[in-house]
Amino acid sequence: MQNLTLILLLAAMAGGAFYAGRRRSFAVVGGPAHGAQLHSLPGYYGYFTLIWCLLPALGLFFVWVLLEPKVIVALIVQSLPDPQRMVSEGELNLLVNNIRNLAAGDAISGDADAVMRDAAERYNEYLAASRRVLATLTLGIAGLGGAIALRRIRPEFxxxxxxxxxxxYLLIAASSIAxxxxxxxxxxVLFEAIRFFREVSLTEFLFGLTWSPQTAIRADQVGSSGSFGAVPLFTGTLxxxxxxxxxxxxxxxxxxxxxxxxxxxxxxAVAKPxxxxxxxxxxxVYGFFAALTVAPWVRTAGEAIGLEVASESALAAGLVMGIMIIPLVSSLSDDAIHAVPxxxxxxxxxxxxxxxxTMIKVILPAALPGIVGGIxxxxxxxxxxxxxxxxAAGLAANLTANPFEAVTTVTVQIxxxxxxDQEFDSxxxxxxxxxxxxxFVVxxxxxxIGLMFVRKYREQYE
Amino acid sequence: MTANRKNSREIVEAGLARRRRKEATFRATGMLATAVGVIFLGVFFGTLVMQGASAFKQTFIKLDVEMSESVLAPDGDLDLAYADFDGLVRDALRRGFPAVSGRKERRELYRLVSVAAGYQLRDELTSDPSLLGSTITIWVPASSNVDMLVKGNIDPAIDESLRPISDAQAGWIESLQQADRLETRFNKALFTNGDSREPELAGIKGALMGSFYMLVVTVALAFPIGVAAAIYLEEFAPRSRWSDLIEVNINNLAAVPSIVFGLLGLAVFINWMALPRSAPLVGGLVLSLLTLPVIIIASRAAIQAVPPSIREAALSLGASKMQVVFHHVLPLALPGMLTGTIIGMSRALGESAPLLMIGMVAFIVDVPGGFTDPATALPVQVYLWADSPERAFAERTSAAIIVLLGFLLIMNLAAVIIRKRMERKW
Structure with missing residues (x-):
């Protein structure tokens, strides 16, 4: 059964549970006329039944859907004959991927042999079985939950x-998502970074002066030693x-x-909007403008006064980024200026x-913490x-402070x-x-610090 | 005493001119600064419209095509999927220019029309099989280089080797123009096609649908969760360390670089949960985490704006706290929450950095039909096209940006209208 159908069925059951709960609440007091004998409004008995019907079933559904692929893959791998299982993790992943594609009827890389076809067939079988069990279990739990809730309805409940x-509880859950x-x-970020620092030392990363991130596939390859000194990236960003x-x-x-x-x-009224x-x-859009309009301008302007300007100069990217940030600075400064009594x-x-x-000697000094926070x-x-x-900025990790040269930044490298295409472990x-x-840390x-400044300062005058 | 007073007055008057000059300079600097932003905006929209407007038009060439059976079905039976429709186009071009001879010249001639011409003929024949054997007159899209020449983006005056159109081709185009066989029309392909390597075939429909599916996921998750979180924090949360922590956290999340959310999406949704790469579902999940702080902050402000007297009145009539919130506060705060949500959505629509992380930058021709199909998004399409070297793609990038900005404008206007219409002054 398709997951969507299952969800729709569950929704229908939940709707049914609501009405059943409501009717049951009337029934236990002997008709709508005696509704006042109920502890709660009849709708609440409906919602109560709905919650019992829906929540456990939905919880099971999501856990199942999340775990299903992993369990099936594990089962498939276990059922593979030994020669196929005893390969490296990367090859195994490729094999599993191929089996999955074969099962879905998509093109695969390489040829399919009998073992893989078998595995693909089993994959489909497992998938179908899993779906059947999931559908029965979910709907069963939904029905059971609804029935239990219905039995508990009494006038004094x-x-x-x-x-x-x-x-x-749901509201609390929602607010803890943040x-x-x-x-x-x-x-x-931390887990992957720790794995990285197992291969490259922290000091080399933070203080190394060359950045050329490649890893060798073979040991004897040209340029096999990648170097991960991030200083050029930090200076470029700066x-x-x-x-x-x-x-x-x-x-x-x-x-x-x-x-x-x-x-x-x-x-x-015109300028603010x-x-x-x-x-x-x-x-x-700013990036497009920087790369195709501003960068050529900067280049021609630089050449006109006899400067050598790279086509992906730091200046073009910085200028456009500055323009992008103007509204942020001006609105936060505006807040700070208006907060001065x-x-x-x-x-x-x-x-x-x-x-x-007045502005320079009185208002700005008073508004300074807010402005600094905004900056x-x-x-x-x-x-x-x-x-x-x-x-608009380049890829080459140059260690330079010349704004006319190309530099690269942390985000560009990420x-x-x-x-x-990437290997996840390299x-x-x-x-x-x-x-x-x-x-993230920076x-x-x-x-x-910025928010603290802005907040503290605001409180000072309020 | 008198002398002294006069003295200080003199001091003030002596400095007055200088002070006034300073005042005027300061004022002028302020005006200049304000003008910088506004002027940039003008230049920006000006270049954008100038570059992009022409992409909404496309050059078409009129051909008389003979649906000859000998080309389409040389061995007697017609297979629409494999028949040589391009051969028909070539025949038609040769007949249009009988004087052209030689392999090189003919090949140049064939390059006048887009590869789409063959597909168009196939569609014609599929919809009306009786056309087989007859001659039809049909407008087919010109190739992107011809299109650029006609629109004036290629200068015919520069040296032949520096432009993608040869002198011979330029001559043919002129003769087509004189025979009224060349026309620029509305570029429907831009809105009905997916991405393509051929600029004249490339469209934004795939990207638009991708963005649409993503926003559906984002709204479905971020709106209810954001509103629920705001309700809890404003109405129920006890003033404690925990709620302070959540508050600081939300404010920080709103300022975390969006690319970091992309890393989160890659590590958690794709590598750990094994959700499909490039899927609008994952994009929507990442974007909902990204917009959640925006929605929570706006919703809290909306709840704060509901006067306490409403709550007190409801409480005094015997409503429970939950009933007060859901029957009275929430409906009154809803317009503000909706405005915040729309603004959050417009941010999500323009966001591209996190989508690069989760593989939504692939070259995808098919228009996605669901939440797990590979897809790309409108801003990412802009990024992809901006990287393409063809001149015609620069034009289409600007057009895609105009469409994107159009959607953002509509969303923001909607937010403003909702605010104006439903806002209540207490």
């Missing part, structure tokens, strides 16, 4: 409290981030000041200072930005290492997770 308790996501990120901040911080801050202090409300559009443009501003103006003096968040955003640098693939760990620190 506290259905509402039970239902609300379950709903509360925590689970963080744990998931940390664990998944260079592009610096360029971006040089653009975004002054422009964003001055925009916020102008809109808060000087502009007429008409200008503000326009800047918000800037924030809503997908980064891949008007009394301070009025006081400075009343003493005869000009508006720019930290913007830096974290620039470090983690991927698509612009993937499309993408290049993980896109395309140091090359694992290196991406090590880089991911660095990226941005996390920036975010925590």
């Amino acid at each position: 506290r259905a509402r409290n039970r239902v609300e308790q379950v709903v509360l 925590i689970l996501t963080t744990i998931g990120i940390v664990l998944s 260079l592009i981030t610096t360029i971006a901040m040089v653009v975004a911080v002054p422009v964003g801050l001055m925009t916020a000041i102008y809109l808060a202090e000087y502009s007429s409300s008409r200008v503000r 326009l800047l918000e559009i800037l924030a809503g443009i997908p980064t891949v 008007t009394a301070m501003r009025d006081g400075a103006l009343g003493l005869g200072s000009t508006r720019s003096e 930290l968040l913007a830096v974290s955003r620039a470090i983690g930005e991927t698509m612009i640098v993937v499309m 993408v290049t290492l993980l896109v395309g 140091a090359k693939t694992l290196a991406a997770f090590a880089l991911g760990l660095v990226l 941005t996390l620190c920036l975010n925590v």
